[in-house]
Amino acid sequence: MTHTQWTIQEVAQATGISSRTLRHYDQTGLLEPTDTIAGGMRTYDQRALLRLQRILLLRDTGMRLTTIADVLDGSTDDAEALREHRTHLVRERTRVDDQLAAVDATIKAIEKGDTIMPNQMFDGFDHTKYDAEVRERWGGEAADRSDSWWSDLGTDGQHDFRKQLDELNAQWDAVITEGVDPASDRAQEVAKRHVGWMTASWQGQQLEADMLKGISQMYVDDERFAANYNRVSPEGPAFVRDALHVYADRNI
Amino acid sequence: MTHTQWTIQEVAQATGISSRTLRHYDQTGLLEPTDTIAGGMRTYDQRALLRLQRILLLRDTGMRLTTIADVLDGSTDDAEALREHRTHLVRERTRVDDQLAAVDATIKAIEKGDTIMPNQMFDGFDHTKYDAEVRERWGGEAADRSDSWWSDLGTDGQHDFRKQLDELNAQWDAVITEGVDPASDRAQEVAKRHVGWMTASWQGQQLEADMLKGISQMYVDDERFAANYNRVSPEGPAFVRDALHVYADRNI
DNA sequence: GCTTGCGCTTGACGCGGCGTCAACCTGTAG
DNA sequence: CTACAGGTTGACGCCGCGTCAAGCGCAAGC
Numbered sequence: 001m002t003h004t005q006w007t008i009q010e011v012a013q014a015t016g017i018s019s020r021t022l023r024h025y026d027q028t029g030l031l032e033p034t035d036t037i038a039g040g041m042r043t044y045d046q047r048a049l050l051r052l053q054r055i056l057l058l059r060d061t062g063m064r065l066t067t068i069a070d071v072l073d074g075s076t077d078d079a080e081a082l083r084e085h086r087t088h089l090v091r092e093r094t095r096v097d098d099q100l101a102a103v104d105a106t107i108k109a110i111e112k113g114d115t116i117m118p119n120q121m122f123d124g125f126d127h128t129k130y131d132a133e134v135r136e137r138w139g140g141e142a143a144d145r146s147d148s149w150w151s152d153l154g155t156d157g158q159h160d161f162r163k164q165l166d167e168l169n170a171q172w173d174a175v176i177t178e179g180v181d182p183a184s185d186r187a188q189e190v191a192k193r194h195v196g197w198m199t200a201s202w203q204g205q206q207l208e209a210d211m212l213k214g215i216s217q218m219y220v221d222d223e224r225f226a227a228n229y230n231r232v233s234p235e236g237p238a239f240v241r242d243a244l245h246v247y248a249d250r251n252i
Numbered sequence: 253m254t255h256t257q258w259t260i261q262e263v264a265q266a267t268g269i270s271s272r273t274l275r276h277y278d279q280t281g282l283l284e285p286t287d288t289i290a291g292g293m294r295t296y297d298q299r300a301l302l303r304l305q306r307i308l309l310l311r312d313t314g315m316r317l318t319t320i321a322d323v324l325d326g327s328t329d330d331a332e333a334l335r336e337h338r339t340h341l342v343r344e345r346t347r348v349d350d351q352l353a354a355v356d357a358t359i360k361a362i363e364k365g366d367t368i369m370p371n372q373m374f375d376g377f378d379h380t381k382y383d384a385e386v387r388e389r390w391g392g393e394a395a396d397r398s399d400s401w402w403s404d405l406g407t408d409g410q411h412d413f414r415k416q417l418d419e420l421n422a423q424w425d426a427v428i429t430e431g432v433d434p435a436s437d438r439a440q441e442v443a444k445r446h447v448g449w450m451t452a453s454w455q456g457q458q459l460e461a462d463m464l465k466g467i468s469q470m471y472v473d474d475e476r477f478a479a480n481y482n483r484v485s486p487e488g489p490a491f492v493r494d495a496l497h498v499y500a501d502r503n504i
Numbered sequence: 505g506c507t508t509g510c511g512c513t514t515g516a517c518g519c520g521g522c523g524t525c526a527a528c529c530t531g532t533a534g
Numbered sequence: 535c536t537a538c539a540g541g542t543t544g545a546c547g548c549c550g551c552g553t554c555a556a557g558c559g560c561a562a563g564c
Contacts, residue, residue: 009540019541024522039530040542061355062348065521082359089352096314096345097479103313103341104486107334165474198470211463218450222417225477227349234356261511271512276551291559292513317550 005034005043015052030069031055061085090231164197172240173232182242191247194240209252216244257286257295267308282321283307313337342483416449424492425484434494443499446492461504468496 012019025031026042031052033042044052051072058068063085070076171190180186195212219225220237229236264271277283278294283304285294296304303324310320315337322328423442432438447464471477472489481488 007541018522020524021522023542028521038541041530041540042542057358060351061358062351063355079359079362082355082362086352086355086359089348089355093345093348093352096341096348099312099314100338100341100345100482103315103334103338104482106309106313107331107338107486110331110334161473215467221413222480225480227352227479228474228477230352230356234359259512270552272553273551275513280550290512293511293559294513 005045006049008033008042008044011044011049011052015056017056025052025055025065028065028069030065062089093227161200164200168194168197169228172229172236175243176229176236176239177232182239183246187239187243188247188250191243192251194244195247209248212248212252213245216241216248219244257297258301260285260294260296263296263301263304267304269308277304277307277317280317280321282317314341345479413452416452420446420449421480424481424488427495428481428488428491429484434491435498439491439495440499440502443495444503446496447499461500464500464504465497468493468500471496 006014008019008022012022022031022033022042026033031048034045034048036042054072055068058071059065061082063071063081067076067081067085071078071081168190171193175187175190178186198212198215219229220241226237229240233239258266260271260274264274274283274285274294278285283300286297286300288294306324307320310323311317313334315323315333319328319333319337323330323333420442423445427439427442430438450464450467471481472493478489481492485491
């Protein structure tokens, strides 16, 4: 039985959204029903459903409804809007990551016996400064139990180690943004630093070419590891892998 | 010049928040000023500042203000509330990750020439089903350029590969939740599957003990890679590393 | 004494995407 | 005729403030 018109409930059930949502979309002009019959009852036809489907596709990305309207009505460039939204999502991701780090640090402190309580009375009294301080004192990272190498580094050393990682990530982001070739000098320079960092992290163990290739492959395969490098572009992880592959072939 | 009372502006500047925020906290009862002088002007003393500091510490984790109030007034267990909040954050993180994947897939589709447009007219017409379908067709992942191995897998193979990774992650989560020892049989079984997966991903390359140890160390060192395993507990990455170390010593 | 200006005060609306009443209409089955 | 199912149009609520608007007390300069 194929209709050409559907009631609000039929549409709602089929798409898995609520009828309230459809009414809301009507009110805001995002999706108007094809026409209204009887006592003001909304009906939707195929064209409306198609638009709805596109709306939901974009909504799944977390894009704002007004932005979606702009995109679908053609008043904004699609790809442009999506890329802008993408950077927004990346920001949100780092925010959540930071909050997770903060919450872990706080839990750790509480379990150490302290209540939630700053170590010192307000001194210099600058919140942001205080915050960084606390996070440094508490580590801001998971426990490192059986890890003598790590603890041997000392607080300063650990701090350095993390700073290097951050710098590395920033440099990858930079070359990815520039759009150069993975085999270019710029990229290979970063690859070299990356390998240097890995070697340090591995306590000087010999890094062989195959090994490096295998690991860099994981940068692409493992979704969450890929998150490390897809900040500026979804091509990021593949770029890093390619650059490291080239480096391995040439230098190891 | 050390005061014992501060005006709202002094507090605001010192902590970096706005005076509006302080008034809001007063209204909701989260932080009441020590007393009010003159024409109703709020003043804060040391005790109030201490409470404020704790508020901001928790607020930095993204915890809701009412929950913060409960914690500080002692009507909830601190650690309990934090852990609950933690799982909330983890959920949020996967949500953002999913949205990023969706946005990347959409961008890719657009650049392939299509406008934002479902491949088929509404057929079975179930939104969620449609969604999964689209994501599968478009890959839902970054481009894999020079990667013959990956493309040789075919769509089905790639799907399998990802499913295995997901299962692996779920199993790690499970054993971490259970709180067993990294050297226990349960954990070692997962470690074995993990190594199997890695070997597959590395195209059958021989995996040596040192290599495995080095990589698992990275699970802890690299913050974002650690994100893979800290979903159920901040101790997660260290647990995985320990389990893999044990496995390497025993079996390789 | 009057004005100006600063710093504070108390409301109140706005945001985003709906969920969730409430009060009402309308067509159909019993 | 009644009950019920399924629709309708408001309107408030959520959360953490930003952002006006209108007003008050106090000090300095005229």
